[in-house]
Amino acid sequence: SQKIEQNSEALNIQEGKTATLTCNYTNYSPAYLQWYRQDPGRGPVFLLLIRENEKEKRKERLKVTFDTTLKQSLFHITASQPADSATYLCAPEGVVDTGRRALTFGSGTRLQVQP
Amino acid sequence: DAGITQSPRHKVTETGTPVTLRCHQTENHRYMYWYRQDPGHGLRLIHYSYGVKDTDKGEVSDGYSVSRSKTEDFLLTLESATSSQTSVYFCAISDQGAANEKLFFGSGTQLSVL
Numbered sequence: 001s002q003k004i005e006q007n008s009e010a011l012n013i014q015e016g017k018t019a020t021l022t023c024n025y026t027n028y029s030p031a032y033l034q035w036y037r038q039d040p041g042r043g044p045v046f047l048l049l050i051r052e053n054e055k056e057k058r059k060e061r062l063k064v065t066f067d068t069t070l071k072q073s074l075f076h077i078t079a080s081q082p083a084d085s086a087t088y089l090c091a092p093e094g095v096v097d098t099g100r101r102a103l104t105f106g107s108g109t110r111l112q113v114q115p
Numbered sequence: 116d117a118g119i120t121q122s123p124r125h126k127v128t129e130t131g132t133p134v135t136l137r138c139h140q141t142e143n144h145r146y147m148y149w150y151r152q153d154p155g156h157g158l159r160l161i162h163y164s165y166g167v168k169d170t171d172k173g174e175v176s177d178g179y180s181v182s183r184s185k186t187e188d189f190l191l192t193l194e195s196a197t198s199s200q201t202s203v204y205f206c207a208i209s210d211q212g213a214a215n216e217k218l219f220f221g222s223g224t225q226l227s228v229l
Contacts, residue, residue: 008155031214034217042222045220049217105159
């Protein structure tokens with residue numbers, strides 16, 4: 001069955017450092033992979049989408065990589081700030097029970113940036 | 116939250132009672148989704164709709180039904196709530212329903228079934 005693994009333990013880093021979050025997936029061949037940010041008590045908010053033929057995607061201080069051989073995506077936040085503290089969800093395209101291709105979500109990694 | 120309103124925001128109910136959650140959007144998007152979020156499980160798709168009166172099941176649809184009588188409203192009903200349905204429920208919308216399209220989420224409904 002399809003499985004998404006994100007580190008369930010919180011990642012604690014110092015302000016100004018680069019945060020790197022990992023998303024591993026098995027039994028998938030996603031053509032797309034998305035990353036979302038979720039703050040406590042709020043719904044997820046879209047950050048970035050990367051396609052299978054793209055190795056890397058950047059948006060301001062954010063960078064996402066997509067390695068289809070390793071079946072892994074890395075999410076980087078450079079020059080991290082306390083305001084970056086949140087839970088980050090990985091969402092590769094997968095197949096839902098009806099056979100339709102749709103986004104599937106990992107359980108997320110909580111990032112805590114210390115001032 | 117991109118013109119998406121979920122109601123109620125919080126609800127406590129008893130086992131065996133029916134519960135209806137409402138999602139209202141002002142974006143005129145074709146696709147609407149209901150997810151539940153539980154610790155360690157991520158977001159799981161319950162049902163989705165691709166138009167008025169057009170709905171389909173997601174991966175965890177047992178015990179849930181949905182209805183969409185207007186483009187802007189998508190209702191999720193628990194016919195007879197059970198404790199295993201205690202969760203945070205999120206509504207999401209998208210325009211085309213493609214996997215390369217981003218989803219916009221509401222703020223969620225915290226449901227507790229006692």
